[in-house]
Amino acid sequence: MSDRVAEVEAQIDGLPFFRQPDWSSRYPGLIQGVSRRERELGFKAPPGVDEGAAPAAPAAPAAPVAQPAWERLRRATGFRRLVRCRQVHGSKVIGCSDEAEPGVDFLGEADALVTDRPDTLLTVTVADCVPVFLLDPDTRVLGLAHAGWRGIAAGVIGSAIGRMESLGAEAARLVVHLGPAVCGDCYEVGPEVPAALGIEGDPRFVDLRHSAAERLLEAGVDAEALTISENCTLCDTTSFFSHRGGDRTERMCAFLGGACG
Numbered sequence: 001m002s003d004r005v006a007e008v009e010a011q012i013d014g015l016p017f018f019r020q021p022d023w024s025s026r027y028p029g030l031i032q033g034v035s036r037r038e039r040e041l042g043f044k045a046p047p048g049v050d051e052g053a054a055p056a057a058p059a060a061p062a063a064p065v066a067q068p069a070w071e072r073l074r075r076a077t078g079f080r081r082l083v084r085c086r087q088v089h090g091s092k093v094i095g096c097s098d099e100a101e102p103g104v105d106f107l108g109e110a111d112a113l114v115t116d117r118p119d120t121l122l123t124v125t126v127a128d129c130v131p132v133f134l135l136d137p138d139t140r141v142l143g144l145a146h147a148g149w150r151g152i153a154a155g156v157i158g159s160a161i162g163r164m165e166s167l168g169a170e171a172a173r174l175v176v177h178l179g180p181a182v183c184g185d186c187y188e189v190g191p192e193v194p195a196a197l198g199i200e201g202d203p204r205f206v207d208l209r210h211s212a213a214e215r216l217l218e219a220g221v222d223a224e225a226l227t228i229s230e231n232c233t234l235c236d237t238t239s240f241f242s243h244r245g246g247d248r249t250e251r252m253c254a255f256l257g258g259a260c261g
């Protein structure tokens, strides 16, 4: 369907991360990546959130955890504002177009963030779910989604693109990368997962990034503009945290921001 690409390991101010191989040269002002598995970086899921499990009901109050890891990332990347959210495997998107105070901003519950501001760094945390990086090079509208099977089934990808379009982006112009996530050989699931994703044949293994890519193409993204990371979070638990691999609180931080046009 689309190119599988080897991501490049890089560092910003001592913070190791993996990035899409071509974007930094094609879009010089853009910052994109997923932090490497390093416990001392300290990116954690908020307490009580068990990624991959059934969503907790009702939602706990949106209490931010301590934010030193995000503040370090903000300073290292030089962004005025960093935004983050508590991911709940839904389809809610938060737009970040407003002039806000500098610093790290916890915006509550959502699974995708969108901005048209080059001074704002979008972040989500992942550990098997798919980080979906979306950019419109013409309008500089950016989107970043956290897409597990529940979020994909709930329509988070289409919702994120719709919100980007409300800021002037066009789906047909988007450039998209699917970052490190659990691969189709590793992700063994019950029948509820293929049923929710509309996959026929009741397979025992599901490729989340394949399902995410299908949703992107359905939304109007050009297949030629889509790249998919070769990295699997469960095949390579040296480089990545994996919820399936036993990491319950630690996460990688996916980030996207800057001027891409």
Ligand SMILES: [Zn+2]
Pocket: 182, 183, 184, 185, 186, 232, 233, 234, 235, 236
């Ligand atoms: Zn794998």
